[in-house]
Amino acid sequence: MHSWISLLSILAAYAPQAHASCAYGTHLHRRADVIQAPKFGYTAANGPANWYNLDPEANSLCATGHHQSPINLAEGSYSLVPASDLDIEIPDFTKGAEFENLGSTVEVVCEGLGGKITIENTTYHLKQFHFHLPSEHIDNGTSMAMEMHMVHASEDKKLAVIGIFIDLDDGAADSYRVKTRETRKAESCTSAKQSTVVTKVLNSVDKIATLGKTTHIKSLKMSEIVSVLNQGEFQSEDVKWFVSTQKVSIPTRTYLKARSVLGYNARFPQNVPGEENILSLVADEIDHHHD
Secondary structure, three states: OOOOOOOHHHHHOOOOOOHHHHOEOEOOEOOOOOOOOOOOOOOHHHOHHHHHHHOOOOOHHHHOOOOOOOEEOOOOOOEEEEHHHOOOEOOOEOOOEEEEEOOOOEEEEOOOOOOEEEEOOEEEEEEEEEEEOOOOOEEOOEOOOEEEEEEEEEOOOOEEEEEEEEEEOOOOOOOOOOOOOOOOOOOOOOOOEEOHHHHHHHOOHHHHOOOOOEEEEOOEOOHHHHHHHHOOEEEEOOOOEEEEOOOEEEOHHHHHHHHHHHOOOOOOOEOOOOOOOHHHHHHHHHHHHHO
């Protein structure tokens, strides 16, 4: 039996700033009629290292949290969870979905479209999926081009997130190689297959190049994503964060289009779960100088 800690603990460690991307559209950050500019960033004085100093009261858990993301997914920092433990169900979005620019990221709105996962008899409904560039999690020391986060929420206000690494298509023949515990060596993840879903979404990013812009993406064959996830396992950080061992890829031209809009929106890797997080160490240093 896995001992799970609610993702609320992670998100609280970055509250309220990180809510704009990872928890937008959930009870932690309700969807607004008009998208407001985020009050945080990913670089310089507005970056994650300064989130505590921006608002010490609201972001107090940045100074104390021991369960954090993202991390370097190296041996010993995660456990492997079979895809069957998540019971992933996402129907094809035959009528499409809205794609919007939050300022901190771009996301596809999935509210009410039927996606869900079930973990230990708790059902989590898919609220949205959004993108980070470069990847936030690190695959055994290696950064990926991008990362997609699929954010789910339960009726009792718990969250669960599935992360999928996005690599660049090198033009090779599409193929998956599912690795087992015995065959997984240096890399934690498999080789990648080009995703028509992710490519289609990100090819529309130029239509929402500025804050608050939205566009409608026609039908998305989400069964492709479900198939990808079910072929692998999940690297779990002992919280309801699941990073798939299956990667997807997109053409380089699609990546460049996404980069022109997203720029840079990734947090830096944290310590191994259970150890003092990096933001806590920074907060201690700030408080020391204020004394």
